[in-house]
Amino acid sequence: xxNAHWFLLIGVLMLAxxxxxxxxxxxxxxxxxxxxxxxxxxxxxxxxxFYFDPLEQSGLxxxxxEIAVLISLFSAGVKMPxxxxxxxxxxxxxxxxxxxxxxxxxxxxxASLALGLPLGAAILLGAxxxxxxxxLATDVQSRHPGDKDELRxxxxxxxxxxxxxxxxxxxxxxxxxxxxxxxxxxARWLLVDxxxxxxxxxxxxxxxxxxxxxxxxxxxxPEMKHEVLDDLVGLGLIAVAYALxxxxxxxxxxxxxxxxxxLRHTELRLASRAGIEPEKLTTAGAxxxxxxxxxxxxxxxxxxxxxxxxxxxxxxxxxLMLVLLLGGMLAFGYWNWRSVGLALFVFIVARPLSVLTCxxxxxxxxRIRGMVGWFGVxxxxxxxxxxxxxxxxxPHDLARELIQLTLVVITLSIxxxxxxxxxxMSRFWAGSRQERAVDNPPAG
Numbered sequence: 001x002x003n004a005h006w007f008l009l010i011g012v013l014m015l016a017x018x019x020x021x022x023x024x025x026x027x028x029x030x031x032x033x034x035x036x037x038x039x040x041x042x043x044x045x046x047x048x049x050f051y052f053d054p055l056e057q058s059g060l061x062x063x064x065x066e067i068a069v070l071i072s073l074f075s076a077g078v079k080m081p082x083x084x085x086x087x088x089x090x091x092x093x094x095x096x097x098x099x100x101x102x103x104x105x106x107x108x109x110x111a112s113l114a115l116g117l118p119l120g121a122a123i124l125l126g127a128x129x130x131x132x133x134x135x136l137a138t139d140v141q142s143r144h145p146g147d148k149d150e151l152r153x154x155x156x157x158x159x160x161x162x163x164x165x166x167x168x169x170x171x172x173x174x175x176x177x178x179x180x181x182x183x184x185x186x187a188r189w190l191l192v193d194x195x196x197x198x199x200x201x202x203x204x205x206x207x208x209x210x211x212x213x214x215x216x217x218x219x220x221x222p223e224m225k226h227e228v229l230d231d232l233v234g235l236g237l238i239a240v241a242y243a244l245x246x247x248x249x250x251x252x253x254x255x256x257x258x259x260x261x262x263l264r265h266t267e268l269r270l271a272s273r274a275g276i277e278p279e280k281l282t283t284a285g286a287x288x289x290x291x292x293x294x295x296x297x298x299x300x301x302x303x304x305x306x307x308x309x310x311x312x313x314x315x316x317x318x319x320l321m322l323v324l325l326l327g328g329m330l331a332f333g334y335w336n337w338r339s340v341g342l343a344l345f346v347f348i349v350a351r352p353l354s355v356l357t358c359x360x361x362x363x364x365x366x367r368i369r370g371m372v373g374w375f376g377v378x379x380x381x382x383x384x385x386x387x388x389x390x391x392x393x394x395p396h397d398l399a400r401e402l403i404q405l406t407l408v409v410i411t412l413s414i415x416x417x418x419x420x421x422x423x424x425m426s427r428f429w430a431g432s433r434q435e436r437a438v439d440n441p442p443a444g
Contacts, residue, residue, distance in 0.1 A: 001042070001050045013038060013320055030418040031316075032323050032379075036411065039327015052328040054383075054403050055390065061325075062387035065380050068318035069163060070256050072134040072380075074238050075311045076160040077209075077260020081153060082268050084261070091362050092157035095372070098358035100162050103130040103376075104169045106350040107342075114345075115338055115405075121398055124173025128386050128406055129346055131166040133379030134159040151371055151428065154364075158372075160261075163381050164201060164254025168194045170385050179393045192249065200250035202258050208241040209262025217270045231310040237263065322380050323414065330407055339408035346409055347416065351376035371428055375421065378413040382406055 001009075017024075017031055024031055042049040054061055081088065107126035111117045117125065132155070171193045175182035182189040216233060241259040245252035352373035359369050386406050390399050 005049070009038070009042065010320070010324070013324070017316070017320065028419065028422055030414075030421060032319060032414050033418045035320050035323035036327050036414050039324040040330065041327070043328035044331050045327070050328055051331075052325050054329050054387070054407070055396070055399055058387045058390040062384060062391055064318075064322060065384035065387060068315070068322060068380050069134065069253060069384055070238050070242060071311050071314050071318065073160055073163060073253055073257040074234065074260040075315060076134050076156050077257040077262075078264050078311075079156060080160075080261045080264065082265050084265060088153070089157065091154050091359060091364055092161060094358045094362060095154070095158040095355065096161035096165050099158075099354040100130050100165050100169075102354035102357055103346075103350050104166075106354065107346060110342065110345050110350070111405075115342065117401070118177070120173050120176030120178075121402065122173075123169060123176060124389055124394075125402055125405060127166050127169035127173055128382050128389070128402070129342075129378055129409055130169070130350075131162040131378075131381050131385075132159045132376045133381045134163060151368055154368065154372055155375060160257040161254065164251040164257065165198070166381075166385065167197070167251045167253070170389065174389060174392055174394075177394070177398075179389075197250045198254065200248055201245050201252065201254035204244050204248070204250060205241050205255035205258030206262040208237060208244065208255070209259035209264075210266040212237045212259075213263050213266035213270065217267065234311060318380070322383070326383070326407065326410065326414075329403075330411060334404045334408050339405050340412070342405055343409040343412040346378070347374075347376075347413070367428065371424065374424070375417060377417045378410050382410055 013035060016034070040046055044051045104123065104126035107129055108119070108122040111122035111125045112119060115122075134156075168189070171180050172182070172186075172189055174180040175186075175189060180189075183191075212233065237259055238256050241255045242252040244250075245255035352370075355373035355376075356369055359372070364372075383406070386402060389402070394402070
């Protein structure tokens with residue numbers, strides 16, 4: 001395909017996405033399915049106009065997916081409810097650490113016993129496919145800052161954290177393949193890759209987010225005497241938090257998520273001290289870009305709310321580009337019993353079983369557990385981990401094998417979860433409204 005063809009294809013997809021927003025909201029499928037079908041059509045599966053080789057282009061693909069995941073993780077962090085309470089965060093933490101571990105173990109066992117992969121490669125594949133995706137799961141994630149829906153909060157918070165908690169298992173798999181130092185009986189992996197990298201990432205993210213909130217509040221003030229370009233502040237915070245984590249060998253994805261959490265939490269605390277209602281502050285920030293200049297009695301917008309609008313636009317652009325490329329990576333020969341069988345195992349066995357196991361005794365309703373167990377969307381994050389492993393010296397033949405397995409699982413996740421998300425979520429919310437009506441009957 002020439003440059004003109006690429007501009008035409010991407011331009012048509014952008015126009016179609018923008019002009020059919022209302023129709024897509026009423027349709028039974030997601031926009032990612034449209035991008036995927038376009039990629040499959042022009043890619044090697046159908047017309048073969050182009051082929052994007054993920055092995056040869058692994059360096060470029062690693063950077064593109066890295067940026068997309070970082071932006072999505074920051075957006076997820078900003079949407080977390082404030083104040084932070086351990087009781088509410090308990091379920092996502094159980095999923096991000098407990099269910100993650102169980103899922104990696106189950107996928108690794110399947111890959112070793114059924115697919116014949118060596119132990120290191122099996123664990124690596126489990127780490128690649130275990131985390132849920134923050135980029136492609138927007139239809140089941142929190143819609144705005146302060147969204148208090150339990151299901152959306154659980155899925156969003158889990159996706160925000162498990163993209164960082166997967167990294168220790170990636171390093172474990174690479175270590176067992178001889179591509180990373182694990183230390184004597186795994187001591188270095190446990191102390192550095194698990195304990196230090198996780199705690200340092202959370203700490204750095206909180207410090208960066210809180211410091212940015214305080215600095216922007218001091219420069220701007222409650223009367224908005226100073227202009228702050230919130231989009232650049234948000235992007236700058238992502239870059240600084242991520243870079244600092246990398247410099248001290250901490251998990252940057254986890255750091256960026258908690259930077260977003262700390263940014264919003266600190267801003268609303270400062271607003272509360274200044275006598276500004278958090279609800280008014282969030283509302284003003286979220287809608288100021290469409291409603292023009294704020295009235296004199298309205299509070300100024302804040303970085304977390306204002307930058308979120310721009311980040312969501314970037315998320316949609318990255319989704320379009322990367323899912324389109326995904327279609328261009330898939331060869332017809334990838335579809336076999338090994339890859340399809342793995343996908344079915346992940347969707348029907350590994351994800352539901354890990355969720356039900358780790359949420360047992362958590363107080364979550366069976367309806368919540370069932371929905372969370374089904375909507376473990378795999379996507380851009382999995383591609384990043386795979387490219388990361390390839391860039392760290394994964395052998396050629398093994399890399400090809402993992403590419404085939406991973407891309408088919410992601411593709412089927414986009415199709416299966418994308419088709420089922422809207423009908424199932426509609427039934428879930430209808431059931432939730434009925435439960436509330438039974439629990440709180442009208443007076444009289």
